[in-house]
Amino acid sequence: MVSNSLDCSIWVGSETGILKGISLKKKQAFNFCEMSCLSRDQEVCALGWGDPQESEVLVGCANGVVKTFSTEKGIFTETRECGDHTQGKFTGLAVTDSALVTCVESGLLKVWKEGSTDTVEMNAGGGVCRMRQNKSQRSRVATGGKENPLKVWDLERPDKPIFIAKNVAQDWLDLRVPIWVRDIAFIPDSDKIVTCTGHHQVRVYDPSSPQRRPVLEAKFGEYPLTALALPASGGSVVVGNTQGQLAILDLRKGLVRGCLKNLAGGVRGLECHPTLPLVASCGLDRFLRVHNLEDHKLQHKVYLKSRLNCVLLSSSCLELSGEDLSGDVEEVKQEGDAEEDEVWDAMETVTDKTKKRANEEPEAVVTEAESKKKRKMAKK
Amino acid sequence: MDRADLPEKNMDFDEESKQRTGKKKKGKGKKSTKVIKSEETIVKKDETEPASMDAAPEMAFPPTFSVSEIKNKQRRHVMFMKYKQEKRKVRLEIRKKRKKEREALGDKAPPKEVPKTIENQRVYDETTVDPGDEEVAFDEGTDEFSAYFNRLTNPKVLITTSDRPKTRTIMFCNQLATVIPDAHVYYRRGLALKRIIPQCVSRGFTYLMVINEDRKVPNGMVLCHLPDGPTAHFKISNVRLRKEMKRRGKEPTAHSPEVILNNFTTRLGHSIGRLFAALYPHDPHFVGRQVATFHNQRDFIFFRFHRYIFKNEKRVGIQELGPRFTLKLRSLQKGSFDSKFGEYEWVHKRHEMDSCRRKFHL
Numbered sequence: 001m002v003s004n005s006l007d008c009s010i011w012v013g014s015e016t017g018i019l020k021g022i023s024l025k026k027k028q029a030f031n032f033c034e035m036s037c038l039s040r041d042q043e044v045c046a047l048g049w050g051d052p053q054e055s056e057v058l059v060g061c062a063n064g065v066v067k068t069f070s071t072e073k074g075i076f077t078e079t080r081e082c083g084d085h086t087q088g089k090f091t092g093l094a095v096t097d098s099a100l101v102t103c104v105e106s107g108l109l110k111v112w113k114e115g116s117t118d119t120v121e122m123n124a125g126g127g128v129c130r131m132r133q134n135k136s137q138r139s140r141v142a143t144g145g146k147e148n149p150l151k152v153w154d155l156e157r158p159d160k161p162i163f164i165a166k167n168v169a170q171d172w173l174d175l176r177v178p179i180w181v182r183d184i185a186f187i188p189d190s191d192k193i194v195t196c197t198g199h200h201q202v203r204v205y206d207p208s209s210p211q212r213r214p215v216l217e218a219k220f221g222e223y224p225l226t227a228l229a230l231p232a233s234g235g236s237v238v239v240g241n242t243q244g245q246l247a248i249l250d251l252r253k254g255l256v257r258g259c260l261k262n263l264a265g266g267v268r269g270l271e272c273h274p275t276l277p278l279v280a281s282c283g284l285d286r287f288l289r290v291h292n293l294e295d296h297k298l299q300h301k302v303y304l305k306s307r308l309n310c311v312l313l314s315s316s317c318l319e320l321s322g323e324d325l326s327g328d329v330e331e332v333k334q335e336g337d338a339e340e341d342e343v344w345d346a347m348e349t350v351t352d353k354t355k356k357r358a359n360e361e362p363e364a365v366v367t368e369a370e371s372k373k374k375r376k377m378a379k380k
Numbered sequence: 381m382d383r384a385d386l387p388e389k390n391m392d393f394d395e396e397s398k399q400r401t402g403k404k405k406k407g408k409g410k411k412s413t414k415v416i417k418s419e420e421t422i423v424k425k426d427e428t429e430p431a432s433m434d435a436a437p438e439m440a441f442p443p444t445f446s447v448s449e450i451k452n453k454q455r456r457h458v459m460f461m462k463y464k465q466e467k468r469k470v471r472l473e474i475r476k477k478r479k480k481e482r483e484a485l486g487d488k489a490p491p492k493e494v495p496k497t498i499e500n501q502r503v504y505d506e507t508t509v510d511p512g513d514e515e516v517a518f519d520e521g522t523d524e525f526s527a528y529f530n531r532l533t534n535p536k537v538l539i540t541t542s543d544r545p546k547t548r549t550i551m552f553c554n555q556l557a558t559v560i561p562d563a564h565v566y567y568r569r570g571l572a573l574k575r576i577i578p579q580c581v582s583r584g585f586t587y588l589m590v591i592n593e594d595r596k597v598p599n600g601m602v603l604c605h606l607p608d609g610p611t612a613h614f615k616i617s618n619v620r621l622r623k624e625m626k627r628r629g630k631e632p633t634a635h636s637p638e639v640i641l642n643n644f645t646t647r648l649g650h651s652i653g654r655l656f657a658a659l660y661p662h663d664p665h666f667v668g669r670q671v672a673t674f675h676n677q678r679d680f681i682f683f684r685f686h687r688y689i690f691k692n693e694k695r696v697g698i699q700e701l702g703p704r705f706t707l708k709l710r711s712l713q714k715g716s717f718d719s720k721f722g723e724y725e726w727v728h729k730r731h732e733m734d735s736c737r738r739k740f741h742l
Contacts (some may be wrong), residue, residue: 014514035518062402122407158387198721224721226723243724244729264726264729265723265724285726305513305519305647307519
């Protein structure tokens with residue numbers, strides 16, 4: 001059991017309450033649960049890493065219990081009561097420094113400090129579908145749901161959200177556009193946030209700009225989008241809908257870059273590998289699929305016997321072959337960097353920059369002069 | 381014929397055939413490629429065949445001769461008929477020979493070869509349910525049908541149609557109601573399904589069955605398990621109503637029939653099988669001697685309704701009571717009918733899934 005859990009690189013939570021670990025290296029799947037005490041109350045609603053070393057998996061069950069699974073020991077080490085049935089299922093789990101953040105469907109966002117019993121509570125409004133944490137700024141979380149616009153919270157200032165999205169303008173019939181945020185992701189290295197909605201829109205928000213409406217809106221298909229993930233390469237987003245259509249959308253213009261095929265049922269969980277161009281999807285058709293984002297080919301397909309709710313990828317390499325490849329790639333990159341540095345060192349003697357500036361300035365003057373002329377013309 | 385010309389002509393022919401195939405591929409797409417393949421195989425056969433025909437002196441063609449390059453249509457036809465006859469003769473001879481051999485060997489004869497069909501060459505499906513599997517057993521034991529299979533509910537079915545049904549669909553619904561016990565046929569009255577469903581739930585119906593029609597012919601069925609799904613969407617074809625059947629029996633009686641579910645092996649197949657099983661009451665009345673059969677073959681589900689009789693200890697007689705129809709699964713949706721916002725457990729995607737003829741989903 002212990003060695004099994006160490007090998008696993010993909011973790012999947014199922015509707016029957018089983019945590020499954022999949023080792024692509026050995027091509028095996030393991031159930032980490034006692035088969036005798038299965039129940040639908042334990043349905044896994046959210047998964048998350050308990051620590052940055054990825055030795056603990058947090059499992060949010062439908063009955064309000066958060067279990068901690070140790071990948072090193074291969075057993076559940078801790079269970080915590082973080083809510084009850086009445087407030088709905090978990091919509092997200094996150095860990096900040098020494099605190100656990102949970103969010104349930106009723107909109108109750110709670111921060112459970114370690115070692116103390118008191119909690120910080122925030123009300124994100126009813127009908128929350130998803131809560132996600134910003135990976136770079138761990139105290140920021142975003143929530144959104146049905147008739148509940150995107151809100152970004154700073155956990156250190158729990159009274160008010162930092163950012164509340166504004167609904168888009170009314171449509172061509174002058175009717176209000178309904179809100180239904182189904183999944184959220186923070187774009188790394190920028191303030192921007194991507195959401196996908198139940199009305200098949202993908203929207204990009206930019207909290208740093210004064211505009212509270214989306215800066216980009218794209219549409220995909222005709223069915224509700226249920227999950228989204230950001231690939232490591234950036235500039236694009238992978239979305240999945242209830243009919244099992246997966247597409248890669250470009251975030252610059254919102255166009256479809258390609259589709260990932262071979263799914264049979266609705267997507268429930270999507271996750272991209274943090275470094276490799278891979279995306280794992282799971283859903284109602286009981287399969288876990290791993291697609292390559294570069295050639296859009298299916299790489300792995302595993303039948304896991306129950307409907308699957310969420311998926312979690314470890315940042316280590318998924319398999320041996322992948323490991324070798326990525327190792328090579330990294331080495332090559334380092335060499336390349338070194339060479340480039342040398343090149344730049346050699347080039348320092350040339351004074352290109354000043355010349356450029358010299359070139360630029362007169363242009364700017366010209367343009368100003370032109371604009372002045374234009375103004376004059378306008379006045380006349 | 382000029383023998384010197386032949387090689388060139390052959391070349392021409394080859395090129396032509398290639399061009400033709402190229403054009404066809406562009407024109408029709410996937411389906412036509414298979415046809416072309418068969419054409420090519422015929423051509424190949426033509427080329428290989430003369431080796432056996434060399435024995436007959438009047439049929440001594442050069443080794444790469446094919447009938448299709450004769451330009452005179454009549455002569456080509458005659459030659460082709462001759463060639464076919466020859467082929468048939470050879471085949472019959474081989475069969476006769478084999479039969480004689482079998483008779484000579486008697487008991488020691490090797491077992492007859494099983495003909496290859498796309499069913500016995502089926503691609504292995506990893507979701508095939510193993511009866512001893514705990515996880516699947518638990519999943520099935522706690523799904524939406526568990527209330528029925530734990531004998532907590534009794535089935536009650538509402539049958540309705542799309543708006544303004546025509547005669548054939550109405551008759552089909554009425555006959556379905558005689559085949560399913562405790563079924564009630566209602567006129568749709570232009571109501572939305574989403575508004576019908578809560579009313580059905582409050583009145584204790586466990587199924588909503590909607591027959592859709594196109595050009596006066598029933599062509600679709602939505603089977604929605606209540607109160608909380610799943611919903612299956614089927615295509616209906618080959619509907620034979622009772623009056624169109626030959627040698628049918630009398631009208632079925634009100635006894636609840638026995639149910640036979642054949643060949644539902646995969647996980648999806650199990651779900652569909654359970655969906656059909658839960659349409660019928662728990663304890664069949666064996667006095668009625670009626671059987672409803674859902675037979676799955678190559679993902680088509682054939683429905684038949686029979687009455688049987690034990691003539692003596694060995695022989696059983698069956699009599700078909702009708703109606704008969706064929707179903708094909710289009711999609712299975714979680715939850716009650718919601719085509720816009722519902723989550724689909726399985727959707728039939730023709731171009732992605734039907735790429736292999738030996739792959740079956742049920």
